[in-house]
Amino acid sequence: MSNANPLNIVMMGATGAVGSEVVAALRSEPGLGKLALLGRRELAGINQENIEQHCIDILNPESYQALLSGYQCAICTLGIGEPSKVDKQDFLRIDKQAVLDFATHCRQAGIEHFQLLSSVGVDAQSRSFYLRSKGELNEALLALNFKRLSLFQPSMIITPNNRYGFSQALTLALWPALSHIMVGPLRKFRGIAVEKLGTAIARNSQCKTSTGVEVLHWQEFMALDSSTD
Template sequence: MSDALLIGATGMVGGAVIAHAGVLSLTILVRRDKDDLPEEHALLVAPPERWADIIAVERPAVLISCLGTTIRQAGSQAAFRAVDHGLILSAAKGARMAGTRHMILVSAVGASANSRNFYLKTKGETEDGLRALGFERLDILRPGLLMGDRAGPKRLGEGIAMVAAPITDALLHGSLRRYRSIPSETVARAIVALAGMTQPGVRIHENDAMRRLAD
């Protein structure tokens, strides 16, 4: 079994996990070849419909999902759900078939299956689906606005939010602190720390918790 298998490697958080993996041995599963991969990590390239079978063969000790898109980027709500719900659950089922006991998911602050917001509802339903699979340990990270350099096309709304983040964050206190922005590298370091933890249970990690793990 490899230490960890990562899906969602091309996003901000996934790329940061690769950069901050340290001694963690990663198998990185992507749909297209990735040229800038450090030599110490293994790369697998396959279409998403084959991911579950590949993960089952790889038998990772930990499955890490940093996979995620936006409705605008995906093109429709259905296409968004196919990635953020369908593909993640398919990968997770492949891992469980192989005996993987631990999964780490990057979700979103406010995720809830009862939300009226389609994006947050989908994220919440994905979390619930993973709980139902019965991983011995499930870590769910719920970041707010991710700060950092994103590859690919720029997102205007996200760029404006990043500029306003210092002011917005200063206004968020108490239970609202979880909505503060957070650097993608902080989330990645928290993921690497969690990958080495074995105590059973389902754990939710929001802004302050991720920062403590990263330190």
């Protein structure tokens, strides 16, 4: 991407495992113009002149809607780390309503490209509360008619550290081996290293040629991660 046309990005969810990797990747992108990080707390170690941080109430759009003008792309990696450990209403407030509010106000502010960290298998008709809620969110985002909507749908996100106890430790140990037997249509269920996913989201934001709706899975993440464009 040419430095003559820098891309201004506003982001929500930068302090999470994936979000922090997205920021790390964006910081090295030559096409980045201004990056605004919106969240309940600041991301440590940020001292670049073109990156600004704003502490906001993610559940109250009035706390950030005035900050959305002048950006071409929005990235949202907001989400509860362990949905099964929280009340369903709390999950909906964060993972669905807060995200939709952010997207709605981004659209109203004239932002043309919205990127969302979602999940593989989301379906508004699913029997799974988690997948159904995420699917309903995707349908609501489609109705906003962004010029470009990028839906990242990873399966297991492999992090270097165990954040959630024994069950995650077991999954982190087994999933890399299981991924090798997932071929053909099953490739989208392969695990993805968190830094590779973050890089894929960052690099996808830099492409200005795509329009419409794109759903990205493991194979697209790997292609973007290996891209040097």
